[in-house]
Amino acid sequence: MKWTETYIPTLREAPADAELISHSLLLRAGYIRKLAAGIYLYLPLMQRVISKFSQIVREEMNAAGALEITMSVLAPAEVWQESGRYDSYGKEQMRIKDRHQREMVLGATHEEVVTQLVRGELKSYKQLPLNLYQIQVKFRDEIRPRFGLMRGREFIMKDAYSFDRDIESHKAAYQKMIDAYFRIFDRAGLDTRKVESDTGAMGGEGAHEFMVIVETTAGEAHLLFCEACDYAANDEKATYIEADPPQVDAEEKPLEKVDTPGAATIEEVTEFLNVDSKRLVKTLLYMADDKPIAALVRGDRDLNLVKLKNACGSVEQPEMADAETVQKETGAPVGFAGPIGLKNIPLYVDQEVVRLKNFVVGANQKDAHYINANIGRDFKAAEVVDLVTAVEGELCPKCKGKLKARKGIEVGNTFMLGTKYSESMNATFLDENGRERNFIMGSYGIGITRTPQAAIERYHDDKGIIWPKNIAPYQVEIVPLNYKQDDLKAAADQIYADLRGAGIDVLLDDRLERAGVKLNDADLIGCPLRITIGAKSLKEGKIELKARCSDEVELVDLTQTVSAVQATLERLK
RNA sequence: CGGGGUGUGGCGCAGUUUGGUAGCGCACCUGCUUUGGGAGCAGGGGGUCGGAGGUUCAAAUCCUCUCACCCCGACCA
Numbered sequence: 001m002k003w004t005e006t007y008i009p010t011l012r013e014a015p016a017d018a019e020l021i022s023h024s025l026l027l028r029a030g031y032i033r034k035l036a037a038g039i040y041l042y043l044p045l046m047q048r049v050i051s052k053f054s055q056i057v058r059e060e061m062n063a064a065g066a067l068e069i070t071m072s073v074l075a076p077a078e079v080w081q082e083s084g085r086y087d088s089y090g091k092e093q094m095r096i097k098d099r100h101q102r103e104m105v106l107g108a109t110h111e112e113v114v115t116q117l118v119r120g121e122l123k124s125y126k127q128l129p130l131n132l133y134q135i136q137v138k139f140r141d142e143i144r145p146r147f148g149l150m151r152g153r154e155f156i157m158k159d160a161y162s163f164d165r166d167i168e169s170h171k172a173a174y175q176k177m178i179d180a181y182f183r184i185f186d187r188a189g190l191d192t193r194k195v196e197s198d199t200g201a202m203g204g205e206g207a208h209e210f211m212v213i214v215e216t217t218a219g220e221a222h223l224l225f226c227e228a229c230d231y232a233a234n235d236e237k238a239t240y241i242e243a244d245p246p247q248v249d250a251e252e253k254p255l256e257k258v259d260t261p262g263a264a265t266i267e268e269v270t271e272f273l274n275v276d277s278k279r280l281v282k283t284l285l286y287m288a289d290d291k292p293i294a295a296l297v298r299g300d301r302d303l304n305l306v307k308l309k310n311a312c313g314s315v316e317q318p319e320m321a322d323a324e325t326v327q328k329e330t331g332a333p334v335g336f337a338g339p340i341g342l343k344n345i346p347l348y349v350d351q352e353v354v355r356l357k358n359f360v361v362g363a364n365q366k367d368a369h370y371i372n373a374n375i376g377r378d379f380k381a382a383e384v385v386d387l388v389t390a391v392e393g394e395l396c397p398k399c400k401g402k403l404k405a406r407k408g409i410e411v412g413n414t415f416m417l418g419t420k421y422s423e424s425m426n427a428t429f430l431d432e433n434g435r436e437r438n439f440i441m442g443s444y445g446i447g448i449t450r451t452p453q454a455a456i457e458r459y460h461d462d463k464g465i466i467w468p469k470n471i472a473p474y475q476v477e478i479v480p481l482n483y484k485q486d487d488l489k490a491a492a493d494q495i496y497a498d499l500r501g502a503g504i505d506v507l508l509d510d511r512l513e514r515a516g517v518k519l520n521d522a523d524l525i526g527c528p529l530r531i532t533i534g535a536k537s538l539k540e541g542k543i544e545l546k547a548r549c550s551d552e553v554e555l556v557d558l559t560q561t562v563s564a565v566q567a568t569l570e571r572l573k
Numbered sequence: 574c575g576g577g578g579u580g581u582g583g584c585g586c587a588g589u590u591u592g593g594u595a596g597c598g599c600a601c602c603u604g605c606u607u608u609g610g611g612a613g614c615a616g617g618g619g620g621u622c623g624g625a626g627g628u629u630c631a632a633a634u635c636c637u638c639u640c641a642c643c644c645c646g647a648c649c650a
Contacts, residue, residue, distance in 0.1 A: 009583085009600095011583095011584060011585090011599090011600085012584080012585090012599060012600080012611065013584060013585050013586095013598095013599070014584090014585090015584070015585080016579095016584090016585070016586095016643085017642075017643055017644090019643095019644090034642095036641085036642085037641085037642065037643090143574090143647095144644095146643090146644090264650060265649080265650065266649095266650075269650090282649090282650060283650080284648090284649080284650070285650085302648060302649095303648060303649095304648085305648065319574095319647075320647075320648075320649070320650095326650080333650095334649085334650050335649095335650045336650080337650065362650075389648080481608080481609055482608060482609090484608085485608090513608095513611090514607085514608055514609095514610090514611075514612065515608065515609045515610065516608090516609080516610040516611050516612085517610085517611050517612095518610090518611095519609075519610045519611090520610060520611050521611085523610090532609080534609055535609085536609080
């Protein structure tokens with residue numbers, strides 16, 4: 001492709017609203033433009049990147065035996081009502097009405113639709129296993145779209161759905177997808193880590209996420225890795241063994257109310273009473289689907305909202321109760337809530353709290369706390385569960401190795417759905433005994449538009465993008481420093497024709513721009529290889545070959561250009 | 574949803590406090606010169622200042638309403 005014949009609107013100045021480097025570079029290098037909050041247009045360069053990555057995904061999915069289909073973006077609300085997710089998916093689901101006032105939804109994911117497709121037609125175990133996938137636009141009305149393609153409201157996703165007759169077969173299908181995912185990201189030049197994750201709105205029995213590890217703010221997911229074994233989990237999911245458990249008294253002491261004037265925060269209370277925050281238990285009031293609940297965790301811990309949501313079984317993520325509610329439910333201002341004497345509020349108690357004796361809690365009275373509180377004797381838990389977010393330094397639940405925290409960008413996920421959808425939507429087949437059974441399902445996503453941005457976040461410098469070769473819009477960019485000069489133009493045109501003839505994706509900057517403009521733009525858009533054609537080296541019959549990721553320039557004989565390019569590309573990631 | 578902020582040519586911004594009829598840089602067009610890391614000079618085109626209403630002789634500027642976009646928060650007892 002010639003630069004003047006395509007559309008690459010590069011910007012010298014970055015638009016003001018881009019926060020991430022990768023977002024800014026996508027805008028500046030002319031890959032995307034914003035239409036509305038969280039909605040982007042893909043320009044020719046981005047379209048090529050999307051095509052290349054999609055093709056890798058397609059090849060690996062096909063190789064794993066999955067079949068490509070296309071499902072509709074628009075779906076009648078009924079299918080979602082049938083699975084129960086019309087109510088449970090929440091405000092992220094885009095809903096619209098058609099001219100007949102029929103309720104429709106824009107697909108955020110397609111479990112319901114694919115189940116509806118298969119149901120009634122796939123009736124025999126002989127037709128299993130089956131894996132259907134599509135690469136298609138998705139809509140999620142994010143609370144707060146940001147970071148460009150990283151958290152958009154409209155985006156492209158590869159979503160696959162497996163149907164199996166039993167658990168063993170399903171596990172094999174799941175593993176096949178995991179293997180395919182590692183191959184996909186590897187081909188795209190990305191190192192990924194697989195971590196355990198919460199199943200979230202998807203439901204089901206287990207889930208994993210594929211993460212690109214980054215150091216920047218782009219890493220929205222907080223991950224915990226074991227230094228010793230292969231345990232890795234999202235912090236929504238991660239469990240741990242305490243590295244430094246507090247000392248526990250042998251005997252239960254009598255409950256005692258003490259004055260704690262003005263001591264409402266953990267710091268104030270621990271200081272005032274001179275106790276370790278590990279021996280203080282905070283009582284956090286939340287509203288779960290408009291009903292008050294209380295969560296009890298140790299003073300030094302952070303409550304994990306996902307774990308709380310799972311424990312209380314609410315539809316929406318619980319929200320912190322406001323001061324007014326706290327006053328009404330506990331009879332005390334914020335800072336003095338406690339489990340003793342709370343009426344009609346279920347207490348979800350973290351497992352660490354159960355191991356404590358004689359701890360401090362709020363007294364549900366202004367400026368007062370109880371000391372020597374004990375669970376069982378002084379109050380009863382509705383449920384004892386893990387409610388705490390794991391942190392670096394605690395021990396691995398598998399092997400007791402040290403846990404380390406990292407940040408990551410989620411580029412893929414896999415869900416073991418079990419029979420959640422096949423049961424709620426009554427999708428069944430007949431087994432060899434003629435018995436009707438529900439499909440065991442799995443679903444598998446890859447962010448087609450997000451992954452390239454993750455790659456940019458991972459691979460860039462202060463001048464621009466540095467693409468891995470397999471998802472670069474063009475593998476090579478030819479920069480004749482002066483295209484008006486006949487010999488430079490002739491050499492550039494010749495190399496352009498030769499490389500194209502050799503099946504290499506090549507961009508020729510045929511603009512009549514100054515050298516500096518073209519070189520800067522080349523660095524900005526980030527093709528892995530650059531061929532620079534200047535008067536000095538051309539006089540010797542040479543061109544300059546430079547990898548974007550390196551500062552080294554190789555002088556190559558004009559006639560050897562194609563083989564030199566092929567050899568260098570071979571070496572690159 | 575709560576708080577804060579911003580809307581002025583394609584992009585980045587000034588002008589708003591103190592009303593007087595719109596400006597700068599980049600980009601774009603023409604010409605000449607220039608040509609290995611975002612050139613110089615000269616000339617030129619493009620904006621009913623987010624929208625609606627109001628105050629006024631006069632509104633980008635003041636008032637009211639509205640829309641859009643951005644940031645922060647919504648893990649604290």
